[in-house]
Amino acid sequence: MKEAIDVYYDEETDYLEISFGAPPETEYTEQYESEVLITRNAKTNEVKSIGIVAFKKRTDILKSILKKIGMSIPLDISIPK
Numbered sequence: 001m002k003e004a005i006d007v008y009y010d011e012e013t014d015y016l017e018i019s020f021g022a023p024p025e026t027e028y029t030e031q032y033e034s035e036v037l038i039t040r041n042a043k044t045n046e047v048k049s050i051g052i053v054a055f056k057k058r059t060d061i062l063k064s065i066l067k068k069i070g071m072s073i074p075l076d077i078s079i080p081k
Contacts, residue, residue: 003020003021003022004020004021005018005019005020005073005074006018006019009055013053014053014054014055014056014057015051015052015053015055016051016052016055016062017049017050017051017052018049018050018062018073019048019049020046020047020048020049021048023048024041024042024043024044024046024048025043026041026042026043027039027040027041027042027048028040028042032050032065033061033065035052035053035054036050036051036052036053036061036065037049037050037051037052037053038050038051038065038069039051047069047071050062050065050066052065
């Protein structure tokens with residue numbers, strides 16, 4: 001069974017977060033690039049969420065990050081300008 005993908009966007013802070021499946025019991029978050037946070041399962045190192053600050057300014061960064069970490073999602077996310 002595929003994990004659910006949850007998308008959260010806060011317009012006031014311009015923060016996008018994409019979560020993959022249920023949160024793990026233990027996790028850690030690392031800064032991947034400037035203003036990009038990746039949360040991983042501490043036991044398996046599996047990516048559990050990606051957070052992007054200032055998303056409107058750089059909507060194309062999500063595809064780039066997913067490609068770099070070897071993931072894809074079945075949707076296209078964009079914010080009207």
